Amino acid sequence: MSGTVTVPSGTDLICGYFLAADGEMVRLSFDDIAMVQERTDGVLWLHFNLVSVRARHWLERQSGLDPFVSEILLDAHDDRTRLERLDDGFVAVLSDMHYDFKFEPSDIGTLRLFMDGRRIVSCRRHPLKAVDRLRKALNDGARYATTSEMMADLVGHLAETLSDVAASVEKDVDTVEDIILAERFLQARKRLGQIRQLIVKLRRHVSPQRQALARLGNSGFDWVSDDDDTYLRHATEKFAGVLYDVEALQDRAKVLQDELLARVADQQNHSLHVLAVVTVIFTPMTLISGIFGMNVAGVPGVAGIEGDHIAFWWVMLLIVLSGALMLFFLRPRR
Known part of the structure; x- marks a missing residue:
């Protein structure tokens, strides 16, 4: 020791x-x-x-x-x-x-x-x-x-x-x-x-x-x-x-x-807000494209009706205008 x-x-x-x-x-x-x-x-x-x-x-x-x-x-x-x-x-x-x-x-x-x-x-x-x-x-x-x-x-x-x-x-x-x-x-x-x-x-x-x-x-x-x-x-x-x-x-x-x-909640709320705005803008556009996509008689632009060769472009213009119109109404309300 x-x-x-x-x-x-x-x-x-x-x-x-x-x-x-x-x-x-x-x-x-x-x-x-x-x-x-x-x-x-x-x-x-x-x-x-x-x-x-x-x-x-x-x-x-x-x-x-x-x-x-x-x-x-x-x-x-x-x-x-x-x-x-x-x-x-x-x-x-x-x-x-x-x-x-x-x-x-x-x-x-x-x-x-x-x-x-x-x-x-x-x-x-x-x-x-x-x-x-x-x-x-x-x-x-x-x-x-x-x-x-x-x-x-x-x-x-x-x-x-x-x-x-x-x-x-x-x-x-x-x-x-x-x-x-x-x-x-x-x-x-x-x-x-x-x-x-x-x-x-x-x-x-x-x-x-x-x-x-x-x-x-x-x-x-x-x-x-x-x-x-x-x-x-x-x-x-x-x-x-x-x-x-x-x-x-x-x-x-x-x-x-x-x-x-x-x-995180603010980020999620912002994402939901953007999604809601996009949804509102595209809703009339979707509605228009859906209507003209129906397979029924009497739809404007269907083959056999006068002016059908430019009907597609009229539909596209209507879709764009509806989206722009919704955006115009939403901008003042942010």
């Missing part, structure tokens, strides 16, 4: 760190966990890949966690945001962005974790952005004296990740607005629908996450110092700004949707 073990992402233990009281940081492999699991002279963070059978087995059988905690950490179906207080810590289900986020509603992932005074045990099924930011911060020299201090930074990263997504969505909304003004309605309708779905899902995750994490800042645990409690509260309040931005985006997307529908 004295050396540094590089653990590639995607294995059973994605990353493991033990931050000793003297400031030393030790990176852990899966086999090192047993050696530091019971130590109380530092901060332990273990981050697991739930796709791994070995990781799931450790969480269920070897972690020493309460069965209720293990059940929540291993649950593959319930992704609702929650934070449950236990005798000596918290178990939480939080939302984070997939590392390869592509602005799809399904790209909002789930981070599950347990925290007490000496350790944080977290797990996920898909690479997540906020956790990766915390991991990079540790690799770049960040140090934490308590688990609550580390958790406050993680909460801050979660809020920043969601805020970055909200800022990117805002740029996407600007693009959709330009597309609507350019009257490319089919493209705008498709993209705006995706954006609205993403915004709704973001709001559905941010709002309860803010409420849940607020309880973290009012924990009252002995191992959470006043400074750490203030730090946690400050990190949690970042979600208020994110929620405000998401709600503003939701209102703006709704306005754009209304504008799109109004413009």
